Amino acid sequence: MAKKHAVTFKLNGKEVDVVVPPRELLIHTLRERLQHTGPHIGCETSHCGACTVDLDGMSVKSCTVLTVQCNGAEVLTIEGFAAGGELSVLQEAFTEEHGLQCGYCTPGMITRAHRLLKENPDPSEEEIRYWMAGNLCRCTGYQNIVKAVQYAAKKLSAQAPA
Amino acid sequence: MIPREFEYHAPATLPDALALLAQLGDEAKLLAGGHSLLPMMKLRFAQPAHLIDLGKIGALKGIREDGGTLVIGAMTTENEIVWSKLLQQQCPLLVEGARQISDPQVRYKGTIGGDISHGDPGNDHPAMMLALSASFVLDGPDGKRVVPADGFFLGMYDTLMKPDEIMTEIRIPVPAAGTGYSYSKLKRKTGDFAAAAAAVLLRMKGGVVDDARIALTNVGPTPLRASKAEDALRGRKPDDDAIADAARLAMSICAPSADQRGDEEYKTAMAGEMTQRALRSALARAQQ
Numbered sequence: 304m305a306k307k308h309a310v311t312f313k314l315n316g317k318e319v320d321v322v323v324p325p326r327e328l329l330i331h332t333l334r335e336r337l338q339h340t341g342p343h344i345g346c347e348t349s350h351c352g353a354c355t356v357d358l359d360g361m362s363v364k365s366c367t368v369l370t371v372q373c374n375g376a377e378v379l380t381i382e383g384f385a386a387g388g389e390l391s392v393l394q395e396a397f398t399e400e401h402g403l404q405c406g407y408c409t410p411g412m413i414t415r416a417h418r419l420l421k422e423n424p425d426p427s428e429e430e431i432r433y434w435m436a437g438n439l440c441r442c443t444g445y446q447n448i449v450k451a452v453q454y455a456a457k458k459l460s461a462q463a464p465a
Numbered sequence: 466m467i468p469r470e471f472e473y474h475a476p477a478t479l480p481d482a483l484a485l486l487a488q489l490g491d492e493a494k495l496l497a498g499g500h501s502l503l504p505m506m507k508l509r510f511a512q513p514a515h516l517i518d519l520g521k522i523g524a525l526k527g528i529r530e531d532g533g534t535l536v537i538g539a540m541t542t543e544n545e546i547v548w549s550k551l552l553q554q555q556c557p558l559l560v561e562g563a564r565q566i567s568d569p570q571v572r573y574k575g576t577i578g579g580d581i582s583h584g585d586p587g588n589d590h591p592a593m594m595l596a597l598s599a600s601f602v603l604d605g606p607d608g609k610r611v612v613p614a615d616g617f618f619l620g621m622y623d624t625l626m627k628p629d630e631i632m633t634e635i636r637i638p639v640p641a642a643g644t645g646y647s648y649s650k651l652k653r654k655t656g657d658f659a660a661a662a663a664a665v666l667l668r669m670k671g672g673v674v675d676d677a678r679i680a681l682t683n684v685g686p687t688p689l690r691a692s693k694a695e696d697a698l699r700g701r702k703p704d705d706d707a708i709a710d711a712a713r714l715a716m717s718i719c720a721p722s723a724d725q726r727g728d729e730e731y732k733t734a735m736a737g738e739m740t741q742r743a744l745r746s747a748l749a750r751a752q753q
Binding site: 304305306308324325326327328331347348349350352355361362363364367368369371372374415419433434435436437 | 466467468469470471472473475499500503504507516518520544567568569570571573574655656
């Protein structure tokens, strides 16, 4: 047996401690040890983006990150978006614009869109399509996902202090 | 899918990483961004007993200019390249190429050093490195050596890098002002490797080609420098005939292997087409 590692990181603002073998992937730690089942397992080959989480300010596919690499990191998953029973702006946007059908890709989509809007608060449609290209949706044809990101961008910029 | 069991090491400095590598020998693999190695490990194509994670070594990151040379730390990520103001100004070819690598999430993790040292002919940086006359700094137990990109790639997953060495820097001479550039890549979908791609640098003088660099991705066991195509352009007016000749000469060195992206003939034809597109786009950007 390979030596296990104690790993401490912040998950949606709260510190968590896990002891994991090096081969354990972040998606499994989140879902199976920490009961955060929002990030989904789609392809397991770093193509589909369903497992996307925010790791130290980067959108990453948590099926292709080892949990041992995350010591000291800050991790944000879809569970960290709604506050006090209120949907976040991006969650509201995906609801209002019908940015989902089956919902399987949605946690990854919203988590990715969050980082995109942090980096580029006013993206063009082309920029949204280019920077969301790591998340696959098999239902919607992407049209309403793009609209949802545009809705969120507009609302967030209206909220931002001038 | 979960990789086979392995031991994990995260050295904080380059000397520590080199010492670990020397001690563990070929039982160990270096972990950079992990977006080639971890998928290979999940599929059991790679089963190292030890992983040495270079992610904690801050000195391996960063982009700077040093006396006409761009110096890029090997652990610099693709998105850091895409967003670099310095590279946008001084080496836009690299930015254009990095933008076409995989997808946003992969670009947050994937590194230029990993892309180059992996030796995968489907990776995009190697052809750009040939076009840019780059060189690579390899640190090993006996110190540093600097090797040119041209000659570094020996075969599929095979490079000049020795098992006890770590790639630490990529050095690129800043292309002369007014140099045209293009990385033209044909891929089936976001995230796919190229069916074929061409990296071009083009310098014009008095209406004729002063110098051209052409290198091809994924149409052979290594990236290919199309020297004969370059020679055919030098001193010539870059009209349709000249560009068609260059593309034909570039196609003549292609030796792709057939896969889901196409058969040999198709990929060779697409390498010609990418060469033409890259040359036209570079020409439009070159200062006449």
